[in-house]
Amino acid sequence: MTQQANVDGFFITRAEIDHLKEKLDAVVHPDLLDAMYAALAADASMGGIAGGGGGHKQQHSKPPYAMHIDALIDELHNELTTVIRDMCETRKIEVPDIGGATQDAARWLIRYRFGLALMEEAPLHYRHLTTVIDKCLRSVNQLQPEYRVTPAKVEAANRQVVTARQVEKLARQLGDEGRGLTVRRVKYLREHDMLTGTKDHDSDTWFYHLGDVIAAHKRARENRARPKVDVR
Incomplete structure (x- = not known):
């Protein structure tokens, strides 16, 4: 079924646009990614090397928690850049040179969030972006409980x-x-x-x-x- 735009031409509500900006702001703020990289480094240093007899050290594979954090960082960056590419292809404009800068990708989407809302795929991108950002926040205990309405209930x-x-x-x-x-x-x-x-x-x-x-x-x-x- 074809998604219908509202009177403003948006395919997501203004409340959803505001909610998406709040989530993207969390990515721009250094606390989130800094905490994820710190957790990744700490977990790897504790679990990556095990001491053996006579001072011999044996290198082990990355611990499960570190692998989880590592995968989330990649998932977050991939989701942000996928949405940016989709927006640029839809609007026939040049894709910005974000490179590996996840925070820059989030800043770009904050700046052009109303352009995203005008896309028919906006509801899907909104769900995917908020979901992966919440997963990242939850991984380092930064997802604040929303006592009034949960994100799922908001949507x-x-x-x-x-x-x-x-x-x-x-x-x-x-x-x-x-x-x-x-x-x-x-x-x-x-x-x-x-x-x-x-x-x-x-x-x-x-x-x-x-x-x-x-x-x-x-x-x-x-x-x-x-x-x-x-x-x-």
Whole structure:
């Protein structure tokens, strides 16, 4: 079945775009890869050489944990560069010279994340990228528990088609993200061109993607919180 774009022309929701940026930010930040390489080196130094009698040392193969980390580093880099190549081929532009710089690949995708969202393959790339980054974070105990909504639930919820009344019922389960989300609020966001939806003319009911509602609500709150500049 052909994937349908939303009104913005995106094939993933704005909430998913924001979530992807957060994951890519984790790759750009040196803590993740530094921790993975440190774990790789420490595990190899402890398990790679075993002492024998008379001071004889025997070289062993790389320990399973080190092999796991090594494979994850490769998987992460390959996934990032695969998405970049796919984007460039689709848009018929030159592939950037990333080389072996995993962090540079993540930076490139952050910069062009909205271009990625315009691709029909965006949902697949989104799933693959967030999955491999979470695996890397988990490997060095950096995956923070998401008490409000897990990544899997976020993805499922964002694609859920809901009415304004259903949004209000779900809001109490969304923690801070859902605070203030009422039927009236959803209508306000739509009428002020901050949220798009689809109207069923037979029932006169508006339908929305839940992820789009959450993202619009967040943007509106952030805009309201910004100090107003006196241009006089």
